[in-house]
Structures are given as C-alpha cells and as structure tokens.
Amino acid sequence: MRHIISILLENEPGALSRVIGLFAQRGYNIETLTVAPTEDKTLSRLTMTTYGDDRKIEQITKQLNKLIEVVKLVDLSEGPHIERELMLIKVKALGAQRAEIKRTADIFRGQIVDVSASVYTIQLTGTTDKLEAFIEAIGTGCVLETVRTGVSGISRGEKILSL
Amino acid sequence: MELLSGGEMLVRALHESGVEYIYGYPGGSLLHVYDALYKQSAVKHVLVRHEQAAAHMADGYARATGKPGVVMVTSGPGATNTITGIATAYTDSIPMVVISGQVMSYLVGDDAFQETDMLGLSRPIVKHSFAVRRPEDIPEIVAKAFHIASTGRPGPVVIDIPKDMTMPNERYEYAYPQKVKLRSYTPPQRGHSGQIKKAVELMLAAKRPIIYAGGGVILDRSSDKLRALVDRLNFPCTNTLMGLGSYPGTAERFLGMLGMHGTYEANMAMHHADVVIAIGARFDDRVTNATSKFCPDAKIIHIDIDPSSISKTIVADVPIVGPVGNVLDEMVALLDESKETPDAEAIAAWWKQINEWRPRHAMRYEKNDNGLMKPQEVIEAMWTATKGDAYVTSDVGQHQMFAAQYYKFDKPNRWINSGGLGTMGFGFPAAMGIKMNFPEEMVVCVTGEGSIQMNIQELSTCLQYGIPVKILCLNNGSLGMVRQWQDMNYEGRHSHSYMESLPDFIKLVEAYGHVGMRVETRDQLPQALEDTFGKYNGRLVFLDVAVDPEEHVYPMQVPAGSMRDMWLSKTERT
Numbered sequence: 214m215r216h217i218i219s220i221l222l223e224n225e226p227g228a229l230s231r232v233i234g235l236f237a238q239r240g241y242n243i244e245t246l247t248v249a250p251t252e253d254k255t256l257s258r259l260t261m262t263t264y265g266d267d268r269k270i271e272q273i274t275k276q277l278n279k280l281i282e283v284v285k286l287v288d289l290s291e292g293p294h295i296e297r298e299l300m301l302i303k304v305k306a307l308g309a310q311r312a313e314i315k316r317t318a319d320i321f322r323g324q325i326v327d328v329s330a331s332v333y334t335i336q337l338t339g340t341t342d343k344l345e346a347f348i349e350a351i352g353t354g355c356v357l358e359t360v361r362t363g364v365s366g367i368s369r370g371e372k373i374l375s376l
Numbered sequence: 377m378e379l380l381s382g383g384e385m386l387v388r389a390l391h392e393s394g395v396e397y398i399y400g401y402p403g404g405s406l407l408h409v410y411d412a413l414y415k416q417s418a419v420k421h422v423l424v425r426h427e428q429a430a431a432h433m434a435d436g437y438a439r440a441t442g443k444p445g446v447v448m449v450t451s452g453p454g455a456t457n458t459i460t461g462i463a464t465a466y467t468d469s470i471p472m473v474v475i476s477g478q479v480m481s482y483l484v485g486d487d488a489f490q491e492t493d494m495l496g497l498s499r500p501i502v503k504h505s506f507a508v509r510r511p512e513d514i515p516e517i518v519a520k521a522f523h524i525a526s527t528g529r530p531g532p533v534v535i536d537i538p539k540d541m542t543m544p545n546e547r548y549e550y551a552y553p554q555k556v557k558l559r560s561y562t563p564p565q566r567g568h569s570g571q572i573k574k575a576v577e578l579m580l581a582a583k584r585p586i587i588y589a590g591g592g593v594i595l596d597r598s599s600d601k602l603r604a605l606v607d608r609l610n611f612p613c614t615n616t617l618m619g620l621g622s623y624p625g626t627a628e629r630f631l632g633m634l635g636m637h638g639t640y641e642a643n644m645a646m647h648h649a650d651v652v653i654a655i656g657a658r659f660d661d662r663v664t665n666a667t668s669k670f671c672p673d674a675k676i677i678h679i680d681i682d683p684s685s686i687s688k689t690i691v692a693d694v695p696i697v698g699p700v701g702n703v704l705d706e707m708v709a710l711l712d713e714s715k716e717t718p719d720a721e722a723i724a725a726w727w728k729q730i731n732e733w734r735p736r737h738a739m740r741y742e743k744n745d746n747g748l749m750k751p752q753e754v755i756e757a758m759w760t761a762t763k764g765d766a767y768v769t770s771d772v773g774q775h776q777m778f779a780a781q782y783y784k785f786d787k788p789n790r791w792i793n794s795g796g797l798g799t800m801g802f803g804f805p806a807a808m809g810i811k812m813n814f815p816e817e818m819v820v821c822v823t824g825e826g827s828i829q830m831n832i833q834e835l836s837t838c839l840q841y842g843i844p845v846k847i848l849c850l851n852n853g854s855l856g857m858v859r860q861w862q863d864m865n866y867e868g869r870h871s872h873s874y875m876e877s878l879p880d881f882i883k884l885v886e887a888y889g890h891v892g893m894r895v896e897t898r899d900q901l902p903q904a905l906e907d908t909f910g911k912y913n914g915r916l917v918f919l920d921v922a923v924d925p926e927e928h929v930y931p932m933q934v935p936a937g938s939m940r941d942m943w944l945s946k947t948e949r950t
Binding site: 223226227230231234238268271272275276278279281282283284285376 | 495496499500503504505507524558559560561682683684687688691
C-alpha cells in the first residue's frame with residue numbers, strides 16, 4: 214500500500230541526507246520526496262511517499278523516529294488528508310493540436326504558462342492520479358518533457374503537525 | 377567568563393563530560409587540540425598504533441565500565457581507520473564518542489590533503505553525528521554527544537572538527553551546559569504500565585515459559601533485576617551471546633546460550649515454549665534460525681528500549697518499550713502485589729522435561745590421547761585458573777564460540793566480544809581498554825592466530841603504557857570457523873582458510889618487550905597458566921597454545937531450520 218509520511222525535521226545541514234541514507238541503507242524505496250523550510254525557520258517539512266505492507270511501514274516510521282533530527286512524524290494516509298503534486302509538462306502543440314491541448318488543460322484546470330510556435334508548457338496541480346490522467350488524456354506521443362515535484366500533503370480539518 | 381581557544385574548549389568539555397582516557401592518534405588537523413591536551417593532566421591520552429585499535433579500546437572500556445569510550449583521530453586516513461571500530465560499537469549498542477579532525481573549513485569540499493567526508497562515511501553506523509561550524513558551539517556539542525551516546529539505546533556519536541575551529545589564538549567564552557536539551561530526542565524512561573501488566577498476566581498463566589535475555593540487560597546494568605525475576609518465577613533462563621553473564625552461568629536455572637551454537641536444552645526449550653520473555657534481546661538471525669519456524673507455539677513478550685527492535689524480525693504479542701531495569705522492577709512489584717502465582721505444577725513438569733533434555737549434554741568433546749589439546753579444554757583450564765573471575769575479550773571465530781560456551785560467566789560485563797558485527801581484531805585492543813581501567817583485574821583476550829594478527833601492532837602500545845593483559849591464542853594454524861564451514865558445506869575445500877607463514881609469536885612478543893610462551897601439549901598448560909597469572913602477573917603474556925585444527929564448534933544449528941534442528945557432533949543430528 215502507498216503511504217504518505219510527513220516529517221518535521223530539524224533544518225540543519227546533513228539532516229536530509231540522514232533520512233535518505235536510512236532508506237538506502239535498509240532497502241526501503243522512496244517513491245517521491247518533497248522538502249522545504251516551514252514558517253518556523255528551524256524546521257523543515259518533508260513529505261515522502263513509499264510503498265509497503267503495514268509491518269514494513271511500521272519499521273520505516275520507527276527507524277525514521279530514531280533519527281535525532283526527526284522532530285515529529287505522521288503517516289498522513291492513516292487519516293483524511295489532502296495531497297497535491299505540481300507538474301510542469303512541455304508538449305508538442307502544432308496546428309489543430311493546439312486547441313485540443315488547450316481544451317484538455319482547461320478541463321484538468323491546468324494553466325499554459327509558456328507558449329512558443331510549436332510548444333506549450335503547462336502547469337498542473339493535483340493528486341498523482343490526476344497528473345497521470347492528464348498525461349494519458351493528451352497522449353504520451355506529444356509529451357516532450359515532464360517535471361514533477363512529488364507529493365506534498367496535509368491532514369484535513371483541525372489536525373496539525375506542529376510542535 | 378573564561379576565554380578559551382576551540383582546542384582548549386574541546387579538552388575542557390571532555391573533562392567536564394567525565395572523560396578519563398582518550399584513545400587516539402594525532403595528525404595535522406588535530407595539532408591544536410593535541411597541544412591543548414599537552415598543557416593539562418586531567419584527561420589522559422593513550423597513543424595507539426592504529427586508529428581501528430583506538431576505537432576498540434574505547435569500546436572495551438565502555439563495555440566494562442558502562443561509560444562512553446572516547447576516540448580522537450585526525451582527518452582523512454585517521455578517520456577512515458576508525459570505521460570498523462565505530463561499526464562494531466554501533467552494532468552492539470556501545471556508547472562511544474569519536475572526535476575526528478577535519479581540514480580547514482574553507483578547504484572542505486576541495487579534496488584538500490587528508491580530507492574525507494567523515495560524516496558521510498560514518499552516517500550509517502552512528503547514532504548521531506555533529507560537524508562543528510562555530511568554535512563557541514564546542515562545549516554544547518560535546519555535552520550533547522555524550523548525552524546521546526549514553527542514553528536510550530546507546531551508540532557511537534561522531535564529532536567532526538575542522539582545524540580552524542581550534543585555533544590557539546582565537547578565544548571565546550567557555551560555558552559547559554548544565555543541562556542538555558534536544559527537542560527531538562526523548563528516550564523512554566519507563567515501559568507502558570498496561571503492557572507490563574499484560575506481560576505479567578501472560579507470565580503467570582504460562583505452562584512452558586522461558587526467559588531469553590540479551591545484551592540490553594548488561595547495557596542497562598540490570599543483571600540483579602533479571603536474576604530476581606528468574607529466581608522468583610522459577611523460570612528457565614537462556615542468554616544470547618551478548619547477554620552472557622547477565623544471569624549466572626553456573627546457576628541451576630541457566631540453560632546456557634541459545635541459538636546457532638547454543639545448548640541443546642536452551643534451543644529445545646525455546647522451540648517448545650508457550651511464552652517467551654525476550655529482555656533486551658533483538659532476535660538476531662544467529663538466535664532465531666529460520667524466523668518462519670521460530671517458536672511455533674509461543675506468545676512473545678519483548679522488552680527493549682528501542683521501539684524499532686520490536687517486531688522487526690519476530691512479531692511481539694506484548695511489546696514493551698522502555699529501559700530493561702525499570703520494566704523488570706515494575707514486573708517484580710506487580711508480582712508482589714498479585715494474588716496469583718505461577719502454575720507450580722506446570723512449571724515443575726516443564727523443568728522435568730528440560731532436565732530430560734539436559735543429559736544430551738551437547739557441550740561435550742573428546743580429548744585426544746596424543747596430548748594435542750582440544751580448544752575446549754584450554755578454555756576450561758583457563759576458567760579454572762582464573763576462578764571464572766576474569767574479564768574475557770575475544771575476537772571472532774571458533775575461539776569466540778568456545779570461550780562463550782566453556783567459560784561460565786557468573787558476572788555481567790565480563791564477557792566482551794563483537795557479537796553483532798563479528799570483528800576480527802577486536803579482542804586485544806578491547807582488553808587493553810579494560811585493563812587500563814581495572815588494573816587489578818585479570819583481563820584475558822581469547823583469540824586465534826588469524827584474529828590477533830589484525831591488530832597485533834598494539835603490543836607496542838602495551839609496552840609504552842605497561843598494560844599487562846593476557847593473550848590466549850588458540851593456535852590451530854587455520855581460520856577455524858571458515859574451515860569448519862568449508863568442511864561442512866564445501867566438501868572440505870579449504871579455500872584460503874589456512875594461515876601460511878605464521879610468525880614465531882614468542883619472538884614477536886619478546887621483541888616488543890613482553891613474555892611469550894608456547895604450549896604444545898596438555899601437560900604443559902597448567903604450569904603456563906600458573907606462570908601467566910602468577911609469576912608474570914604484572915607483564916603482558918602471550919600464550920601461544922597449539923590446538924587440534926580438526927575440531928569443530930558444536931552444537932550447531934542446521935541452517936534455515938528451527939531452533940531444535942541441530943548438529944550435536946559431526947555425526948549426530950537432532
């Protein structure tokens with residue numbers, strides 16, 4: 214099962230490499246990873262998606278919690294949550310294709326953020342599934358380049374991850 | 377407030393952290409620190425001959441005393457040489473602080489002379505690490521390092537210090553923190569009382585219980601509490617390799633070590649148990665054999681300070697995260713309060729069954745009649761000669777297992793070996809670290825001719841500081857455990873398992889100013905042992921003892937089998 218693990222991490226040099234190193238060392242897989250400082254400059258917020266059965270995820274969270282820099286950790290997929298990923302996608306857009314791509318982007322609430330004679334660059338946010346669906350909808354044939362941020366996530370409602 | 381240089385602050389902070397000995401080796405990036413060391417006498421420094429040995433000495437010191445061992449090495453090769461020692465300490469959860477010099481901070485990343493990324497290299501094998509970025513942070517970093525190394529599940533901590541953080545003419549206000557605060561690090565102080573209650577209920581209801589105690593009992597200095605629990609319940613007790621001595625090796629309720637080279641009765645009792653009480657033990661594969669066949673009928677109670685150890689390989693029915701000693705105290709208190717008592721009839725029947733297994737006497741060997749000794753009898757003779765009271769270190773291999781099996785450890789912290797990582801070259805320097813702290817005690821390194829050569833240069837350090845450890849080398853002229861596996865699994869093809877061109881160890885140790893004795897036959901051993909601990913009491917003695925190279929370590933579990941699938945001898949299988 215896919216899990217979204219959200220971590221408050223000390224914002225210190227080397228902290229991220231400890232998290233990454235742990236996954237490499239113990240043979241866990243990181244599907245996506247996003248990280249940036251929070252409103253509290255001493256903390257970074259890190260979101261990672263990974264796959265595993267309950268036992269493996271339990272082991273991953275326990276091992277992460279052992280790292281001195283990990284201040285707090287939550288598995289977002291255990292409760293209701295919101296997840297988003299940002300994608301910039303560059304597609305071939307020629308002739309009649311141009312209108313079709315624009316329409317599809319609108320349907321997915323994407324924005325064309327750069328235009329040239331033969332290329333559109335589209336910005337799209339949504340769940341991983343939605344981004345996949347968009348690529349499928351416009352057809353992989355016209356995709357020139359994609360860049361994705363990986364999942365960012367937050368709990369719904371009152372529940373917050375903070376100190 | 378006092379103004380000190382970074383180098384002086386480091387030495388002062390080490391002193392304030394309770395450091396008596398530093399094991400180390402100087403070099404360019406640490407020279408300011410070494411100069412600061414020179415100008416004081418509170419912290420003593422021991423100059424080793426190889427940095428790996430420094431780490432093992434600090435490790436041996438830590439295992440015997442319970443206090444963090446301290447290593448100090450220069451950047452680059454000095455730092456990389458400690459990696460094996462750090463990994464050894466990490467695997468066995470030993471408190472250690474390693475201070476590595478680093479090139480000038482403005483050179484970091486430029487591939488400067490003797491530069492290496494020590495933090496990166498050591499990351500997977502440390503509990504935590506620090507890079508010093510401002511000299512004024514040094515006291516706080518040192519205090520944090522000692523706090524992290526010695527609390528919770530102990531482990532090694534690295535402090536990497538660029539040379540310009542220790543400049544002698546740049547001075548800062550020195551203040552050692554009264555209290556260490558880390559918002560993200562709060563090791564558990566006690567186990568969950570609900571879980572402890574559940575565990576006690578399970579223990580009281582047990583018909584075929586067994587207590588399986590590991591190194592965590594020794595690390596938490598809780599042997600007395602373990603003994604109180606075992607004796608009160610009249611349950612059988614087995615130890616892991618790391619737990620030996622946590623329950624007296626000569627006690628009636630002790631079944632011997634369990635696992636790969638454990639006793640028949642310990643492994644049988646584990647296999648047939650209905651309740652297993654794992655205390656400070658982590659279900660290592662050398663204990664469980666095939667996890668799918670492990671203890672098929674048992675409910676598992678698991679006490680460990682480290683939550684990630686629980687249900688890692690064997691799922692616990694009653695997990696208890698907390699310090700072993702505290703949890704044991706609470707268990708005994710609950711037993712005191714409880715109106716229930718263990719099922720005396722069932723426990724008596726269980727003991728009857730165990731006592732029927734015992735006469736299989738898996739720990740046995742036949743003496744040669746040509747006078748060439750078996751390694752087992754050498755260990756037994758050493759046990760007799762030292763009255764079972766020595767600190768015994770070992771390296772890794774057959775000699776290690778023979779020492780674990782035949783030296784009956786009655787006290788904790790006396791059996792010092794690299795259980796988790798299995799490091800050859802560990803025993804001798806570890807013995808040195810112990811002897812320096814306990815000069816009145818007998819400290820014996822049981823080793824082999826293969827292992828001792830991995831850190832034999834420390835004979836020189838022993839000469840310099842007068843460290844009279846005893847080295848008992850079970851010399852079978854081959855890498856015994858490798859050879860044994862080749863005998864059993866590779867039709868006796870001894871691929872690179874024999875040690876050609878062995879030195880004359882006697883001449884070698886004499887060249888270093890010590891005493892060497894060669895023992896060829898059984899009748900020479902008692903006198904040699906007597907001289908070792910009597911006549912040459914204050915000297916380092918190297919006993920080079922010829923033993924039968926054909927001997928195997930038995931019992932031995934059949935790979936991928938259950939606990940009870942064992943070879944009891946070359947020809948007898950359970």
